[in-house]
Amino acid sequence: MRVSVSTAQDLGMPAIYLHTLAELLHTIGVDERDLILRVGLDPTRLNSTEVRVSQAQASEFVTRAIIESGEPGLGIMLARELKLPLHGALGTAVMSSRTLEEALELMTRYLTLRAPHLKVQKRVSGQNAWYNVTCDIELGPLQGFVLDAVLFGCVTMGAQLTGTLVPGTRVLRRGPEPNHFHRFRNRIGVPVEYGATENALIVPVSQLCLPVRFSDDQLAASSRAQCEEALKQLKEDAGFACRVRRVIETSHPFPPKLARVAATLFVSERTLKRRLQEEEASFQQLVDQVRLERAKELLENTGMNLSQIADALGYADAANFTRAFKRWTGLSPSHFRTRETALRRTA
Template sequence: MRASVSTAQDLGMPAIYLHLLAELLHTIGVDERDLLLRVGLDPHRLNSTDLRVSQTQASEFVTRAIIESGEPGLGIMLARELKMPLHGALGTAVMSSRTLEDALELMTRYLTLRAPHLQVSKRQNGGNAWYTVSCGMDLGPLQGFIMDAVMFGCVFMGGQLTGQVVEGTRVLRRGPEPAYFQRFRSQLPVPVEYGASEDALVIPTSQLNLPIRFSNDQLAAASRNQCEEALRQLTEDAGFACRVRRVIETSHPFPPKLARVAGTLFVSERTLKRRLQEENASFQNLVDQVRLERAGELLTTTRMNLSQIADALGYADAANFTRAFKRWTGTSPSRYRNQALTPPVARPEPALSATT
């Protein structure tokens, strides 16, 4: 029996995918900003390859997006828009690989970084390599959307990487063909067969040696190291405090109330406080951590004045923000900004002594 979203570890979904989905909704006439705000997500925080959105919020947003757009094929539409740089370090590592097989090996190992709870297994049979994608938990309405995006996204990305359709490739999908798929069949460059016993990408082994157009051994090695570190960090960040922090990081309005975060995570306020205490954390400290990080970003990357920054961070006025910032950092926001924006003074080169 598979776990549900509310009971299993919430590893979060990369915010950038919801940002891209929001852009898609805009093109088909849906007020994406209003929809994000109703789910409690800050539209300005989603355009990041690093931030992750809690799975419960991601599921609610996708579910509402499908209902309000009347388009159950949003996962396939998203698959067409996925470009390698959107996948962070994994995208860079894949793009830098030597061959298609190397790229697929990276996807097999690190898919969890981009699509939590999905696993890829490989086997060879009859001259074909089978890359089977499975899910270790019940994602509810999010599952069909994610499987569409991942399975068909792999097909489109194969073309991006090799510069051609990978001949002989097939996509196998479990269950009966959904009614909406017929509208998209002609847009897919490879055959798709429903009614299979597994969700799989089937590629002739003769095609696995296709070279990647952007191959770079040095960049590939560095990016793979980043993927290893990210995977380690994601595993460590599976605790309850990290789940709470993810909700705080992407919430609108900011800072979110404790009751709102508890409701998002399907726990009572008392349970949220108790579980944070068990991890030696507190809700207010997590809010302040996010506030400090946002303050640093706003001070160094925008021209917002202190009153505007204070308002964005949920303070009554600039004075309250300044006091809190000094308490966190030991310096004022203005001095912090000046130091960050002032280029270091280059030391003069020592004069060469004259030779005689």
Template sequence: MRVSASVTQDLGMPAIYLHILAELLRTIGLDERDLLLRVGLDPARLQSTSVRVSQAQASEFVTRAIIESGEPGLGIMLARELKLPLHGALGVAVMSSRTLKDALGLMTRYLTLRAPHLSVRSREHGNAVHYTILCDGDPGPLQGFIMDAMLFGCAFMGEQLTGTAIGGSGILRKGAEPPYFHRFRQSILMPVSYNSQENALVIPLNALSAPIRFSDDQLAESSRAQCEEALKQLTEDAGFACRVRRVIETSYPFPPKLARVAATLFVSERTLKRRLQEEQASFQNLVDQVRLERARELLTGTNINLNQVADVLGYADAANFTRAFKRWTGVSPSHYRGAEQQSAATFLRARMPAPA
């Protein structure tokens, strides 16, 4: 079974992966915050599990990270850090599967959610199943990083799922063994064969029935339904306006200038405006949508004052922010914050047990 997404759609990459990579860079002495800002990404926004980063910005960040860190094995290092819960609903669905075969089937079906530029094709070969990783388009110099992160990530996750190394399994890699690989070989508890015809995870047929130690049928069903809904939403959000919005959501400084967003997406300002008009959208409306969402988050999730909220959202002062918020919602930021706090307090009181 194969699920693919064209690179031209740019469905984005989950921001949390870049956050984990940035944390890794810090451990090896690189100023990860400076690197993110130079790419135009807001470090604070990358910690959200619901935010996606444009593939153009993600590729630029990873490329610079490899060059400036001088560590070509970053893909393997990232793979070791990708614990299952970081993969959102897909991670939960995989963890709650009954068997390793079920878990790999979910990865094959829903990989687009986590890595839109990758797809999986499974086939039986002798006494094993080959899960071949295919890359849509040519990622150029990032090919090695991508395959390292994906295939070694699968190996590490297999151990997480079953609690032990999967006997008889292995990894196939195209091309010659890179010079850096010997430094990581001992941490990978399965054979790795280079100069192969494919990039694949090889699992013996008799190992596919291995039980998952976190199996939960009810959770598996609900999380799979979430994956289906997320996949539907992601493919519906493949338009140009969604690509522009992703750049706006993660940009630093905020809000970004139209010229910066156009350059990130490799189009002219005129083309960006035209393509948005074709989808009945405008750059300013997209900025305002993101501003409103972030304003609500700040008003309900923090105690910072209105001047600080205004500053985060790119307004000159609290008065300008207040006028804009009232135009969007019909109420002032202070009124909105008070109403939300009162609603939360009422909800909590209703859930408190009655006094004995």
């Protein structure tokens, strides 16, 4: 029995996909920034292939995007925007593969890094290889959007890797054809068959040996190692404290109130505190961890003065920020900035 998105283990969703969807919404006349802020997300934190957003917030954003745009085909539209570098280490590994088959095998193994709870199973039947996509949780109205983005995104990926749409490729979809699909059929470029018994990408076995245009054995080895490490880290980050931290580090305004984080994670404030205590953590500790990381980033990479940084981190004034930073690091913010600038010059 599949569980719902609200009760499933939250592995997060790569923030870059929401950023890409937001850019897409802008092109069709939706105020994407307002939408992001209403969901409680920080727009400046989404443009990263490494940052992950809680699944609850990602689900809310996508649901509102579909409703407010009036476009049920957003998943298909997003698939066309998913350039390989957006997929982080997995995108690099796929791009540096030798053949299309190697690329699809990587997608099969590491899809969880980019689309949590989706799994791909490969089988060969006759002259075709079938890549069947399943989901181990109940996504409700998001199911169609996610499968559109993944399956049609694979078609786009094949074209990016080989330089052209892979001949003989087909997409199978369960259920009846949606009323809006006729508007997109010709844009996809490969046959799409609804009413199937599974959601799958079908590729002729004869095409799996197609060479990848960006093949690089050295880069392939290093990026695959990164994928393995990321997969291991993702499994380790499945604890409750990591889920809370994920909400904190992508929230707007920052820092978020405990009550809002608890509501985002579908738990009471009391339960949130108890579960953090069970993992020897506290809400304030997690807020301070994120604050310290952001403070270092702003001191190293921007020209913001201390008052501006204090405001960005949710402090009443620069003095409060300075005291906190010195307590964390033993250095004043100004001393830290001077030291890091000097280190960069001598590096």
